[in-house]
Each structure stands twice: as structure tokens, then as C-alpha cells.
Amino acid sequence: MHLNKRQAPMISKSFIKATVLGVVVLLSACNSTPTFDEMTVRMRNTDEVKVLDMRSIKVNGLMKAEATILVKSTKKNITYRFMWIDQNAFQVYGDEAWKPLPVGSGQSGVLVGIAPGPAAVNFRLELSSD
């Protein structure tokens, strides 16, 4: 195959551009992990509850989610539940029952949820109040 020497630097430049673009796309994809705030769905005013930490693990093929929260006040009845999401970003297993927060005023605690089945690969924490 005959190579045109004048075209060689042009090919290299476009190759570098494409490589840089690819790296940027990859890096931005790596940074797309949702924050705690993005993983918390607040219905009505639930500012009394601050989410300090969230984590998840697969236990026997079932997703276990934990959220550490700080409850500033219990003047309002605040409730929570976990929403389970499959690999296609669809909600699975329907809505869980709302549960009252098991944490008193001024205290922190851990909310724990285990997905009903193996299809769940992600979760959201839902908070609501009266």
C-alpha cells in the first residue's frame, strides 16, 4: 500500500483528537455516578432528614441497600421506602410500603432495605412526610 507522506500528520492529528474525545467521554461516564441527593427522592418537605451516606452490596444475588441518615427533628411524621431499579433503569417489584423512620429527633441511624428479587441492580431512597 502506498502512503502519502503529506497526509500522514493530518491522520495523526485526527487520531489524537478522537483519542482525547474518547478519553473525555469515558471520564465523564465514570463521573456519572449519582450523588446521595440524586439517589434520594423527596416527596413534600423532608428537609429534617439529611442523608449522610449510602451504600449497596449484593447478598446472595439480592441487592442490599443502606442509607445513613440524620434526623434533625421529628415534628413531622417522615416516612421512607426503597425503590428498586433493574439494569434497564426500570422500577421493579412495585412500590414498597412506606415505613416510619426508626430514628429519633437529633439522632442518626441506618435505613436498610433488601430487594425482593435478583433483578434489582440499583436503588433510590424515597422520603415523604405528612
Place this chain on the structure above:
Amino acid sequence: MKTLNLSKIKYLALVSALLVIVGCGSSPTVKYADTKAVETVNTDFGSTDLQTIAEKMTGSLLESRTVLDSREPPVVTLYPVKNKTSDYIDTNAITTRIRGRLVRSGRVQFVASTSEMQNQVDELKRQNQNGLYSSQSQVAMGQMTGAQYRLEGFITSIVKQNKDVKDVFYTFHLTLFNNKTGVIVWEDEQDIRKTASR
């Protein structure tokens, strides 16, 4: 005086009749509510307690070594949960809900419980004793799977009350026994505290 009394009586009778008519005529407002919402009508055992207990107990059991270490889903049978509270609680609703969640997880298998056994036996007899079924489709006797484990439990409550406050503390306790050895392989409890105040 007599006239006044009579007029009073007539007036009272009229008011009473009106009240009865109005009372009979007005029907309560009915609407569908969120079945998942937190229910706080009173301190009695309610739907939120039932759903909370079922979720927590299921999660705990699915994390137990018995379930985690089993190659095949362990086979369990359900025993009635004893109600040791002074209230009427349908404990069967709690255990059935727990069983449903465990079965749907695919990590635990259940065989017919003691209360469901009669139907199972009746069906086996029906297929094997009346000569109506072909031998190919007939379910053979003596092929039932014995449970490796049994799930037992109870629910208790402590009630404290004065003229302004009522405090009820429910404890739901569940135990998993190994049927072969009698060893308790898992046990957990879920507490619920409900307070009503004027």
C-alpha cells in the same frame, strides 16, 4: 305549665326526628387510599406494622447463614405464629406475607404448612383413589418433599396507658429450626412502638 311542658316535648320530638332522619340519610364518604401509606388511625396492630414486619423479617432471613450457605434453596415449612397479645391479630396474614416475599426472592422454598396439609393430602387421595386419572398424569403418592427447616414465632405486646397517653410496644419474634437436629439456625425479632396522645 302543662302547656309549656307539652310544647317542650313536641319540640324535642321534632328535633330528635330530624336528627334521626339526617343521621340515616347521610352516608360516609368513601374513597380509595394508598395501600402503602403509613396508617396511624390508632395504636392497634395495623397494615403498616404488618408490612414493616414482613419486610424486615424477610431481609434478615435472606441474610442468614442458612440461606446464604445453601447450594439449593432450603426447604421450609411454616408453623402458626402465636398471638400473645390481648388484641385480635391475624398472625396468618403476617406469616403468609413473609412466606410470599421469601418465595418470590427465589432463595427459599416452602412446602405445605400444617394448616395447608389437609388439602394436600386430599388432593393426593383424589388423584390416586378414584380411578379417574390416567397413570401418566397421576401424581404418585409418597413423593412429597419433607421440610429441612420450620419457621415458628409469636407476637407479644406491652401496653401502658394513662388518661392522656397510650403506649403500645409490639415484638414479633421468629425462629428457624433445623428439623433434623432441632438446632435453632436463625432467630430475629422486630419491635414496633406506637404512641397515641390527646
